[in-house]
Amino acid sequence: MMDCAVVAPTVLDEVLALLASSGEDAVPVAGGIWVTLTLRHGLIRPRLLVHLRRVPELGRMAVEPTGDLVIGASVTHRVVERSPLVRSHSPVLAETLAEVANVRVREQATLVGNLCEADPASDPPTVLAALGASVELLSRRGRRLVPVADFVLGAYQTARAPDELVTAVRVPPLPPRAGVAYLKFRTRSHEDRPALGVAAVVLPDDAGRIAAIDVVVGAAGDRPQRVPSVLGHARGLPLDEELVTMLASAYAGAVETVSDLRASAWYRREMVRVFVARALRLAAQRAGLYRQQGGSMDA
Known part of the structure; x- marks a missing residue:
């Protein structure tokens, strides 16, 4: 495994500054499941790991006045699957995440991390695409929303630029009869x-x-x-x-x-x-x- 520095900012602006200055040499980390595996096998060679768990707003999960369910970048599968908020808003998402891997993995892995991994053999991207979900991408250049269906470009490829951070997944409400x-x-x-x-x-x-x-x-x-x-x-x-x-x-x-x-x-x-x-x-x-x-x- 290649040696690299690890930083754990507590402010979102600091995360964005690190990504802007380091580009492809920096990798954001929340759960770390995918990053650990790919580092171990030499598939990625970052110089900097930017840990996100200490940034409060990235752990947010809420339903906004628009009706959108917002799930922050450091929210784990386990938190999502057990949340009454999610079960009420998007029950199929809670059902799906409850069947991913095992409890040990779900306690660590994050929903945003799963999307950024873009492993073809994965459950959440399929469900989120059908629900019309989008990812929020933030950088010093600004903010943009990208539908999950367009965010995953192919196997292990996404639309995220090196200086961007996926801050959250947004799931819109479906009509009551759906x-x-x-x-x-x-x-x-x-x-x-x-x-x-x-x-x-x-x-x-x-x-x-x-x-x-x-x-x-x-x-x-x-x-x-x-x-x-x-x-x-x-x-x-x-x-x-x-x-x-x-x-x-x-x-x-x-x-x-x-x-x-x-x-x-x-x-x-x-x-x-x-x-x-x-x-x-x-x-x-x-x-x-x-x-x-x-x-x-x-x-």
Whole structure:
């Protein structure tokens, strides 16, 4: 492991100054799970680790007047999953984080750190993309918001510039009638990273048809994927078994899949078909649409 200096500022401005002056030689650290592993294997070679846990505002978690749930950069998975605030605002996020790795990891790892890691085999980016979440990036040049769907550029690549700090994740409120689900497929132990993850959001109109729908597939390729051209055909239709099957098959044919130690590209594609259908059914059930009788899912 390469020797590097460690600093622990207590003021956010000091963090930004260090990132501005050090650029790619500095790495922000909150939980440290990913940084420790990559340092150990020589995959990163920073000269400076900037520890964030002593900066008070980065440990903030609150629902703002806009309705956005804001989760600071040093807030751990465990805090998020156990928070009544999160369970009320975005229950699927609490559910998802409760199934990440094990308690020991979740006590240390942070949600923002997970996004900055951009490991393709990860749960939170998929769910957050489906929820319409954004990351807050702050530097001495200013502040910007980037949707999670655009923040993760590829495997271990993000839109963060070297002088920027991701200060928080912002999760907007969904309409009260929306149903959301996240399901994942693991090929090895219960604690393993997903071989596939699917998040689905279904919003019905007053007639029980689809007012809005989203499906995001993660861990199949190098970043979370959605297929707008497929989803566009579903709006205004009843969410019946025929439509679920069509959407699942279309997604299976459209998303990028890769082969690795968890699954082959072919097997992942088959599981996309299965898990998109399952996630849509569960989201529809949570939206009050699900009653499978004669092929119908309408309430």
